[in-house]
Amino acid sequence: MNLPSPVTLATPAFVLLVIGEMLYARATAKAHFEARDTATSLMMGLGSTVSGAIFAFIYVAYAGLVAQYAVFDLGYSLAAFIACFVIDDFYYYWWHRISHRVRWFWADHVQHHSSQHYNLSTALRQPWTGVLTPSLLLRTPMFLLGFPLPMLAFVHGLNLVYQFWIHTEAIGKMPRWFETVMNTPSHHRVHHATNARYLDSNYAGVFIVWDRMFGTFVREDETDPPRYGIVKNLGTFNPVKVALHEWVGIAADLIRARSIRDAFLYLMAPPGWSPDGSRQTSDSIKAEWKRHQATQLVAGE
Amino acid sequence: MPWMYLLGSLAGIGLIVILNLMLFGRSRQVLHSLEAARARLASEVPGLCVRESILSADGRAALIRDDHAVYLVAAQGDGFIVRKFAKGTLRSLSRDTARLNLRFADFTLPQFDVPLADAARAAHWQDALRNATA
Numbered sequence: 001m002n003l004p005s006p007v008t009l010a011t012p013a014f015v016l017l018v019i020g021e022m023l024y025a026r027a028t029a030k031a032h033f034e035a036r037d038t039a040t041s042l043m044m045g046l047g048s049t050v051s052g053a054i055f056a057f058i059y060v061a062y063a064g065l066v067a068q069y070a071v072f073d074l075g076y077s078l079a080a081f082i083a084c085f086v087i088d089d090f091y092y093y094w095w096h097r098i099s100h101r102v103r104w105f106w107a108d109h110v111q112h113h114s115s116q117h118y119n120l121s122t123a124l125r126q127p128w129t130g131v132l133t134p135s136l137l138l139r140t141p142m143f144l145l146g147f148p149l150p151m152l153a154f155v156h157g158l159n160l161v162y163q164f165w166i167h168t169e170a171i172g173k174m175p176r177w178f179e180t181v182m183n184t185p186s187h188h189r190v191h192h193a194t195n196a197r198y199l200d201s202n203y204a205g206v207f208i209v210w211d212r213m214f215g216t217f218v219r220e221d222e223t224d225p226p227r228y229g230i231v232k233n234l235g236t237f238n239p240v241k242v243a244l245h246e247w248v249g250i251a252a253d254l255i256r257a258r259s260i261r262d263a264f265l266y267l268m269a270p271p272g273w274s275p276d277g278s279r280q281t282s283d284s285i286k287a288e289w290k291r292h293q294a295t296q297l298v299a300g301e
Numbered sequence: 302m303p304w305m306y307l308l309g310s311l312a313g314i315g316l317i318v319i320l321n322l323m324l325f326g327r328s329r330q331v332l333h334s335l336e337a338a339r340a341r342l343a344s345e346v347p348g349l350c351v352r353e354s355i356l357s358a359d360g361r362a363a364l365i366r367d368d369h370a371v372y373l374v375a376a377q378g379d380g381f382i383v384r385k386f387a388k389g390t391l392r393s394l395s396r397d398t399a400r401l402n403l404r405f406a407d408f409t410l411p412q413f414d415v416p417l418a419d420a421a422r423a424a425h426w427q428d429a430l431r432n433a434t435a
Contacts, residue, residue, distance in 0.1 A: 026325070244408070
């Protein structure tokens with residue numbers, strides 16, 4: 001069955017919505033844009049499309065190879081589509097969580113988080129270097145389950161299209177039932193924030209229920225507005241440097257590593273890990289913040 | 302066909318960026334006061350207790366020292382970036398009268414100059430940075 005690419009079909013709408021949000025931002029100041037940041041985000045989006053097209057053959061070859069050993073033949077029924085969409089979103093949650101907790105994966109995913117702005121153009125700031133990570137291997141169970149490969153590509157595209165609209169400050173909160181079940185702008189603002197209380201939370205793609213189930217859900221707190229970006233924000237708008245900066249950092253650390261264990265952990269430990277603990281991980285930042293909060297509480301009593 | 306797609310996308314990106322410039326101008330962030338610089342840093346460093354600080358002559362950066370470290374708060378687009386000085390942070394540090402020339406071991410921020418009000422203060426902060434990165 002030939003299925004269309006949801007992302008390709010939605011691209012004209014993405015462009016119009018980015019322009020619409022800019023006009024809305026100009027009129028209300030409820031969203032923020034900076035020309036160089038927008039240019040970087042859009043160039044990252046284009047570069048991601050190009051790198052995806054160049055390396056698509058690897059995905060197709062691997063998926064085709066594994067699919068030969070599929071346990072079931074699930075076909076194209078409506079139930080199969082729905083199951084595939086939900087399971088793909090479950091996979092997305094875990095892939096996303098790993099991408100924040102393992103530096104090898106983070107080196108790719110950090111590119112999406114590198115903007116200090118949070119608007120619809122940020123949704124298009126997509127990484128170029130997925131082929132350098134083992135992300136594809138994580139999808140092996142999906143291929144083995146027996147969903148048709150075009151269906152897997154289609155529902156994954158739908159997932160990405162859904163995630164476009166949640167990259168905005170223009171929308172406050174959605175109705176309560178929707179906030180309970182679905183990923184929303186409020187939940188995803190938390191995910192993109194560098195405030196200590198928000199680090200490593202809300203990994204959901206479409207359904208926020210995964211975060212609620214696995215203990216990573218954090219609600220947006222109006223008294224602590226999100227500050228966007230990464231813990232050590234980038235000193236450049238150059239998209240090539242944005243795409244490569246963490247890889248360069250990993251290479252430098254691997255060269256410096258004094259043992260195989262250190263080299264392994266530079267790659268597989270959480271971002272910010274170092275043998276002597278001189279750098280900060282999200283865990284150490286959160287711990288320091290909690291200590292400070294406790295001190296303030298005691299001082300206030 | 303792929304080339305047409307690529308060229309069309311580049312043209313579209315160009316138009317959106319031009320629209321962005323027309324609507325919001327070219328933002329150039331400035332630190333209006335030391336308080337603003339300290340507040341920016343305090344949002345990233347819990348329990349910051351400032352010992353001394355200085356604003357650059359062009360208002361584009363500030364150097365701040367607390368009990369544990371020295372920090373640079375620098376304008377980047379319409380926002381700011383923060384760098385903590387520690388061993389290995391700098392490749393080199395030099396001074397040209399009142400201007401500090403910082404060369405970072407940082408792929409995205411290889412160099413940054415901090416013009417200060419006078420040579421004496423620049424020399425003082427040069428020493429502070431040298432100690433922090435020793």
